[in-house]
Amino acid sequence: MISTPSASGPAISLQNVRRTYGTVTAVDDISLEIVAGSFVALVGLSGSGKSTLLKMINRLIDPTMGEVLIADDNVKAIDPHILRRRIGYVFQNIGLFPHMTISRNIAIGLELAGEKEVQSERVAELLDLVELPQEMASRLPHQLSGGQQQRVGVARALATRPGLMLMDEPFGALDPVTRDSLAGQYKALHEKLGLTTIIVTHDMAEALYLADRILVMEAGQIKADATPAELLSGGVGAEAEALVAIPRAQAAHLIALGETDGVKKA
Amino acid sequence: MTEAWQQAFSRVPELLAAHVQLSFSALLLAMALCLPLAIWAARAPKVAAVILGFASLVQTIPALALLALFYPVLLGLSALLGGGISALGFLPALLALTLYALLPILRNAVTGLTGVSPAAKQAADGLGMTTVQKLRLVEAPLAAPTIMAGIRTAAVWTIGAATLSTTVGQASLGDLIFAGLQTQNWTLVLTGCLASAGLAIIVDLLLGVIERAIRERQKMMAWGAAVALGIGLVITVLPTLNRSDDVVVIGAKGFSEQFILARLIGSRLVEAGYEVRYQDGLGSAVVFQAVASDDIDIYVDYSGTIWTNQMKRTDTVSAEDMVQEIAKWSLSDHGVTMFGALGFENTYAFAVRPEDAESKRLRTLDDLARVSPEFTFGTDLEFLERPEWDMVQAAYPIRFKESRSFNPTFMYPALSSGDVDVISAFSSDGRIAANGFVVLEDGRGAVPSYEAMILVAPGRGGDDNFLNAIKPLVGAITVENMREANYKVDREAAKQSPRQAARWLDEQIRNRKINK
Numbered sequence: 081m082i083s084t085p086s087a088s089g090p091a092i093s094l095q096n097v098r099r100t101y102g103t104v105t106a107v108d109d110i111s112l113e114i115v116a117g118s119f120v121a122l123v124g125l126s127g128s129g130k131s132t133l134l135k136m137i138n139r140l141i142d143p144t145m146g147e148v149l150i151a152d153d154n155v156k157a158i159d160p161h162i163l164r165r166r167i168g169y170v171f172q173n174i175g176l177f178p179h180m181t182i183s184r185n186i187a188i189g190l191e192l193a194g195e196k197e198v199q200s201e202r203v204a205e206l207l208d209l210v211e212l213p214q215e216m217a218s219r220l221p222h223q224l225s226g227g228q229q230q231r232v233g234v235a236r237a238l239a240t241r242p243g244l245m246l247m248d249e250p251f252g253a254l255d256p257v258t259r260d261s262l263a264g265q266y267k268a269l270h271e272k273l274g275l276t277t278i279i280v281t282h283d284m285a286e287a288l289y290l291a292d293r294i295l296v297m298e299a300g301q302i303k304a305d306a307t308p309a310e311l312l313s314g315g316v317g318a319e320a321e322a323l324v325a326i327p328r329a330q331a332a333h334l335i336a337l338g339e340t341d342g343v344k345k346a
Numbered sequence: 347m348t349e350a351w352q353q354a355f356s357r358v359p360e361l362l363a364a365h366v367q368l369s370f371s372a373l374l375l376a377m378a379l380c381l382p383l384a385i386w387a388a389r390a391p392k393v394a395a396v397i398l399g400f401a402s403l404v405q406t407i408p409a410l411a412l413l414a415l416f417y418p419v420l421l422g423l424s425a426l427l428g429g430g431i432s433a434l435g436f437l438p439a440l441l442a443l444t445l446y447a448l449l450p451i452l453r454n455a456v457t458g459l460t461g462v463s464p465a466a467k468q469a470a471d472g473l474g475m476t477t478v479q480k481l482r483l484v485e486a487p488l489a490a491p492t493i494m495a496g497i498r499t500a501a502v503w504t505i506g507a508a509t510l511s512t513t514v515g516q517a518s519l520g521d522l523i524f525a526g527l528q529t530q531n532w533t534l535v536l537t538g539c540l541a542s543a544g545l546a547i548i549v550d551l552l553l554g555v556i557e558r559a560i561r562e563r564q565k566m567m568a569w570g571a572a573v574a575l576g577i578g579l580v581i582t583v584l585p586t587l588n589r590s591d592d593v594v595v596i597g598a599k600g601f602s603e604q605f606i607l608a609r610l611i612g613s614r615l616v617e618a619g620y621e622v623r624y625q626d627g628l629g630s631a632v633v634f635q636a637v638a639s640d641d642i643d644i645y646v647d648y649s650g651t652i653w654t655n656q657m658k659r660t661d662t663v664s665a666e667d668m669v670q671e672i673a674k675w676s677l678s679d680h681g682v683t684m685f686g687a688l689g690f691e692n693t694y695a696f697a698v699r700p701e702d703a704e705s706k707r708l709r710t711l712d713d714l715a716r717v718s719p720e721f722t723f724g725t726d727l728e729f730l731e732r733p734e735w736d737m738v739q740a741a742y743p744i745r746f747k748e749s750r751s752f753n754p755t756f757m758y759p760a761l762s763s764g765d766v767d768v769i770s771a772f773s774s775d776g777r778i779a780a781n782g783f784v785v786l787e788d789g790r791g792a793v794p795s796y797e798a799m800i801l802v803a804p805g806r807g808g809d810d811n812f813l814n815a816i817k818p819l820v821g822a823i824t825v826e827n828m829r830e831a832n833y834k835v836d837r838e839a840a841k842q843s844p845r846q847a848a849r850w851l852d853e854q855i856r857n858r859k860i861n862k
Contacts, residue, residue: 140471164474173471179487179563189473
């Protein structure tokens with residue numbers, strides 16, 4: 081099953097998946113196996129097709145051709161609304177409902193599923209999980225900071241205990257400090273709950289830090305498929321090299337700065 | 347003064363009830379139409395363009411014209427469906443006002459729905475909401491304040507425009523305004539304005555509170571205002587609920603003589619134990635249809651009007667023959683009883699200032715034709731479109747320099763002040779004699795005779811008690827008495843209400859009977 085209470089995330093299989101818009105091919109014949117419980121990052125420039133690929137998994141977009149399987153279930157056979165209720169989805173613009181309290185925002189998935197009784201307990205549990213104080217429950221979204229709002233976004237996605245989390249640039253709009261702490265906390269949650277997570281990002285540093293497998297996309301195709309360590313050691317293709325080069329150069333610059341500073345002090 | 351105010355205000359509750367009933371029915375109907383359309387339009391930009399385009403187009407039609415347009419449309423529809431649809435009163439007013447209320451509701455609802463943040467919609471999809479759930483839980487609540495603002499605008503417009511429904515025979519607070527304008531009774535006009543403006547302001551305030559409450563998510567406040575509004579509506583509509591069914595509706599066209607004669611007939615019917623209601627300000631074209639379809643029970647019309655407008659006759663016969671032929675025709679073709687002539691005539695009379703009559707030697711319409719290229723012609727709102735004008739033009743070579751249309755009230759002052767040089771006055775109007783105007787003779791008999799006569803609806807034609815009550819009026823009103831009664835209402839000083847003038851006229855009738 082896609083979601084299980086003890087939460088071991090499902091495996092995902094994409095078979096010859098293609099998506100075109102008129103003459104433009106967004107995703108070009110991709111086949112891919114994702115092991116249960118893995119943390120996969122889709123990295124690429126804007127327009128490389130990574131978001132489209134992600135949205136074909138929860139049927140926000142249907143593929144023009146090819147099959148998507150979650151734990152051996154073909155998503156085509158599942159009503160999209162039912163499918164999406166079993167998959168956690170977090171995206172850059174968060175999309176909290178401005179007219180609902182934080183508590184109702186978090187519990188909305190349960191409300192859709194018709195689970196009314198345990199809502200307040202579950203909300204309390206989720207607030208703890210994403211490290212938000214309990215008194216936030218009665219507030220409205222606009223009273224929270226951007227980082228707090230995205231914590232609520234993550235809590236909302238986790239409310240129905242999905243095994244699979246799809247995250248589309250989830251921390252892209254946050255300041256670097258918040259972003260770093262939230263990413264770290266999410267990684268811990270991923271491990272604690274045994275989730276399968278697929279995250280879309282254009283930030284290679286974030287991908288290297290979070291994921292155990294990185295897919296580099298360009299023009300609708302996967303140009304590199306490697307672990308963070310393999311990527312850093314090189315030899316996985318020019319596209320990946322170009323993306324890795326940026327954090328590497330930044331890191332080198334920082335180290336160099338530190339050394340010059342040290343010389344001056346000495 | 348206080349008596350005039352009391353008299354004006356005594357009519358408010360009943361008219362307010364009709365006004366509220368009409369404007370809120372139109373508003374609710376418009377909402378029921380708009381909300382599904384807006385949901386559709388918000389999802390399909392092409393649909394939105396078509397629907398909003400139509401609503402904007404409707405808005406460019408003056409409300410008065412929109413009301414008038416529904417009359418022929420409904421008549422045609424009624425004929426097509428074999429009758430049964432009333433082309434007058436509530437239905438045309440309801441339809442016109444509903445169309446009028448569409449635009450603000452539609453525009454705001456579409457704006458509100460399309461303005462819901464894409465992030466919230468994406469989240470709704472991502473969470474697995476169905477289309478209906480998304481609408482109910484996300485789109486509708488987020489668009490609600492904007493939609494409410496549109497409803498509020500529509501409510502204020504509708505309440506304002508409902509005053510115009512008087513012209514198609516639907517009772518409203520406009521009855522006071524139109525009647526007051528006609529008789530220059532400013533107390534009546536002000537009362538109508540104050541009542542409709544007051545209603546609009548109160549409704550706007552309450553809907554405003556609801557709008558704010560929705561925006562600020564204060565459920566108690568929203569419900570409180572909604573309940574207050576609901577209770578208010580019920581209270582204002584109460585007078586119509588306990589109104590008995592057997593009320594005689596007396597029709598009147600839009601001038602003083604008609605108001606007075608309607609009250610005269612009304613007072614006789616009240617004496618005979620009937621409950622009566624007045625439907626003032628009906629247009630010449632609609633009033634006969636109204637009596638034929640039992641929308642009104644009785645009214646006074648003029649033989650020449652029926653002859654030319656309804657029977658489409660252009661030949662001229664003697665006054666008595668005309669009345670007889672009309673009686674035959676109205677009964678056989680429409681079931682309307684011509685109960686009898688009142689005894690006076692109110693024909694179109696061309697009147698000029700006495701000094702012009704003297705200096706230019708004006709005595710007949712032939713004389714008028716001679717000077718017509720230098721003359722400006724003042725008429726009421728319908729004369730230039732009436733067949734009588736064609737008849738006059740056919741008989742006399744009249745070509746005026748210019749024509750101007752007035753509400754009849756302002757036609758006489760316009761002649762006095764020299765704004766116009768000749769007017770199409772009414773021969774029973776007291777203001778002709780009072781101003782010393784000279785009436786020009788129709789030597790060639792171009793204008794048909796206009797005997798005032800009582801027309802009774804098919805539904806009352808067999809009611810002997812009813813007919814006996816008005817029988818004493820037949821042949822009982824002299825043109826002198828009618829003129830004087832009209833003048834009591836139309837004059838500037840010591841103005842009387844149509845009811846007071848009708849009472850005076852009634853006394854004259856009774857005295858005459860005694861003296862005979």
